[in-house]
Each structure stands twice: as structure tokens, then as C-alpha cells.
Amino acid sequence: MSHVKEYMVRTMNSVTPDDSIRKAIILMYRSEQSVLPVVDHQNLFVGTIYSNNILKNIIPESFGFLDSSRLFYEVNEAVENLKYVKDEKVEKYMARNRDAVKENSDMKKIADIMLNNKESHLFVINDKGFLRGFIERSNLLHYLLDEAEDKRND
Amino acid sequence: MITTVTLNPAIDREYFVEKNEVMKNQFIYDHEDLKVYPGGKGLISAINFKALGYNDVQNIGFVGGKQGLFFEKMVQKYDIISNYIYTESEIRNNVKIIGREPATYTQYNDYTFKVKKEEVEELIVRFKRSISESECILMSGSVPEGVDFNIYQRLIKIAKNKGKHVFLQASGEALKLALKSEPEVVTPYFKHHKTILDLEMNDKEDYIKAGKKMQEMGAKRVMIPFHCDRLLFDKDGSVYQLSPKGYCIINWLGAGDAYNTGYLDYAFQTDNFDFLEANRRGGAAALWIAENKEIYLDDRKNYDCCLDRLEIKKLEG
Numbered sequence: 001m002s003h004v005k006e007y008m009v010r011t012m013n014s015v016t017p018d019d020s021i022r023k024a025i026i027l028m029y030r031s032e033q034s035v036l037p038v039v040d041h042q043n044l045f046v047g048t049i050y051s052n053n054i055l056k057n058i059i060p061e062s063f064g065f066l067d068s069s070r071l072f073y074e075v076n077e078a079v080e081n082l083k084y085v086k087d088e089k090v091e092k093y094m095a096r097n098r099d100a101v102k103e104n105s106d107m108k109k110i111a112d113i114m115l116n117n118k119e120s121h122l123f124v125i126n127d128k129g130f131l132r133g134f135i136e137r138s139n140l141l142h143y144l145l146d147e148a149e150d151k152r153n154d
Numbered sequence: 155m156i157t158t159v160t161l162n163p164a165i166d167r168e169y170f171v172e173k174n175e176v177m178k179n180q181f182i183y184d185h186e187d188l189k190v191y192p193g194g195k196g197l198i199s200a201i202n203f204k205a206l207g208y209n210d211v212q213n214i215g216f217v218g219g220k221q222g223l224f225f226e227k228m229v230q231k232y233d234i235i236s237n238y239i240y241t242e243s244e245i246r247n248n249v250k251i252i253g254r255e256p257a258t259y260t261q262y263n264d265y266t267f268k269v270k271k272e273e274v275e276e277l278i279v280r281f282k283r284s285i286s287e288s289e290c291i292l293m294s295g296s297v298p299e300g301v302d303f304n305i306y307q308r309l310i311k312i313a314k315n316k317g318k319h320v321f322l323q324a325s326g327e328a329l330k331l332a333l334k335s336e337p338e339v340v341t342p343y344f345k346h347h348k349t350i351l352d353l354e355m356n357d358k359e360d361y362i363k364a365g366k367k368m369q370e371m372g373a374k375r376v377m378i379p380f381h382c383d384r385l386l387f388d389k390d391g392s393v394y395q396l397s398p399k400g401y402c403i404i405n406w407l408g409a410g411d412a413y414n415t416g417y418l419d420y421a422f423q424t425d426n427f428d429f430l431e432a433n434r435r436g437g438a439a440a441l442w443i444a445e446n447k448e449i450y451l452d453d454r455k456n457y458d459c460c461l462d463r464l465e466i467k468k469l470e471g
Contacts, residue, residue: 009230010230010233010234010235010236011226011230011235011236011237012212012235012236012237012280012284013236013237013238016283023276027240030240030242031223031240032223039283040283041282041283042283042286043283043284043286043287126210130286130287132210132235133235
């Protein structure tokens, strides 16, 4: 049986609910991650902040359905909106889901969660709920490839 | 969880050539002749701890730019938990060119990395929440430009307020200021000048004086590198000298970090801590690295065999 800890990425890259959206955005582009875990002041996982959630709150029309003639107007409005939103707290825009997985979880379970919930990115915690890192679809594919090649070798 | 702190990490690149000559193009075709690895004192100890079987080991510090992300990937390869503040400035690259015939060693040390005040404050915030699972914190290495020399003093104060033990390896002004926060164990290192607390280090008496001064200023226990030996200052005022016997040094890189790892590994494993035994374990780990080409430890059994070649004699107390 393969475990999450064999395929996960170990990182404490995170924000807290009282961090600003500006800080979350800077962390997202510097770390090249569009989803960040939200932890409390003890590093316990409490939720997730998605770049999509921030975008949806600053672009008035539904994100992804902009026609080109309106794009310029929408982008300008988004910049104006961000001037206010950037100083707001992560708490307001985070998802308080607890869909984190444990380090010792079976990789087969991850495949289920990712495919059924359409999650591309899951945060990994230890048994006490402390953040340990994340696992994403490329890690899942890595596992599946290992399985496929192991079976072929058998 | 074990926490190590590396404020000024670097990507270390080693190039091995037959003969290092100025104005001559060199061509490297063999992977053995080109090594790229993540460097930084606290980080090397973190990799050692992982190799010794510790489950959760994190490295806290700064990394910057695209090369910082590459550095982080290298760290994660060792299953270390990366915990970095991403800076705007690119991380350092140190280049070492090693000639075989004649044996030469040319090093280009990169000191271009700069950290902004905002990034320092972010590190402080991250550090506070990231040490909640750790009993002991190892802080080691230099301080990058833009970071005030009181950084270790601040970090130690936070750790001590949360009831954590601190092992500090530092130099210069950062060391001097850090002593005010009373770290449990301090080991200075020499960077550009052979001075400790602004005192010139020439003979053994100078080292002993510096060790005692560090204790007066707040350190509980001190270990000072003295040529190939270590001078040990226990908290009861006793001074010892640890000396390796019958050794052949071929590599310094990683030896100091192995010492710190061996010392702390003993401290983590025992319920009956003995300062001299901790130093024997540290000395054995350092001796094993120094006599091998390796930078990192891989098993306690490897350096156990070096224990018999370490002597400790009491100098004072």
C-alpha cells in the first residue's frame, strides 16, 4: 500500500485568517501556487484560500465569461475593487472546508477524493491536525504511473 | 518535530576540473564532476537529522526568486519540510572550482542576496507559529544583507518564551547580540576574521577567555572550534578540550553541521543528558564527515566507530 507521505510535497507555505489578501496574493505568485492553506497561530490547518475566490470577488461578472469588448472595463474595475479587497482579511475569502488528508492515508483514497470532489490540490496534515504540505494531481499521476509500471513488471 | 533555521541559504555548485587555469575554457562531461546541492548550515543539519530517522524535520528561512524555488525543490527531495519566506531578491549561488593536478580550490562566494524589512517581519510571524511542535530549535549560519544583526536575539526570545531549547551557531555581531537572549548551547564559527566577540583568537588562552565571556553574556554551554579540537565550556564553569586522534582530514564541508547533529541527536535520545558524551557524539559525527567525501551523515553506525578516537581532557574547573 502506498501512502500520501511518499508522494506529497512537504511545505509549510501558508497564511493565517488574519493575514491580508495582499499578503496572500504576494505569496501565491512568489511560490507559484494558486491555492494556499490557512492555518491558525499554532500551525493547525483551518481552511483554504483559492486565487479563484479572490478573483470572483473583485471581477464583478462571473470569472471566465467575459467577452473581449468588456474585458478592459472589467479589468479596470477589478483593479479598483482590489484596492479595497487587498487590505481585507483572508478570513473573509477562505473556504473553511476541512478536506485535508493525513500523511498516512492510502493513495487510493486520494484518487477517490480528487476525482469525486474535483479537487486538484489537497492539503496534508498529521494526526493532530498540523499542516505538513500538499498533494496535487501531478503527485497522483506519479503514483498511478508507479502502480502501472509495477503491475507491468509483475 | 525538529526545527532548523537557515537565514542565508545558497545553491552550492562544485566543478571538478583536471587543472584550473585562468583564461582557459573547461568542458565538463561527467556528472561526477559537477555537483549542485542546497547549502546552508542549518539545512545540512536538517538533512542529517532526516537521514538519522527523524520523521518531521523543517527548515525555516528565506529563499528568493526562481532559483529560490529550485532550491526549495532540492530541499524537498530530502523530505525536509520547507518553510520559507519568499523574497524578491534571488537566492545566492556559491561556485567552487576544484582542480585535481595540482590540487587547487577556488571559491566564489555570493553575497548579493538582500532581504527587505517587510520580509524579515514576515519571517518572525511565520517562525512564531511554526515552532509550536518543536522542543528544540537549531539556528545556524550567517545573516543576509537587510536583516538586522539582532535577528537571532529576536528569534531566541520568541523560542524561549514558548519554552523551547535553542542551539545557536553564529558569528560576529549577530552572535554577540543573540547571547542576550540566553541560548542553551552556543558554538561560534569564524567567517572572515578569527575573532569572537571582537577578541582576536591566537592562543588557547584567548579561546578560553572568549568561551567564559560568552557564558557571562548569557550562553549556558559553549563549544568553540580550536584548530581540529573543540574547547567545551559546561554550565558549572568546567572547561574541557576534545581532541580527535589519528585522523586524516580530506573534507571540512559539513563537518561542523555533523557535529551539531551528533550533539543534538544524543540530547534527543537520552533521558540522562551528559554534556561530554553529547560532544563525543558530535565529535565522532564530524570526524566521520571529515575523513570521507560525504557532506551529509547517513547512519549513526557509520560514526560510532569514530568514538574511540576522541579524547576529552579537563582544563579547568
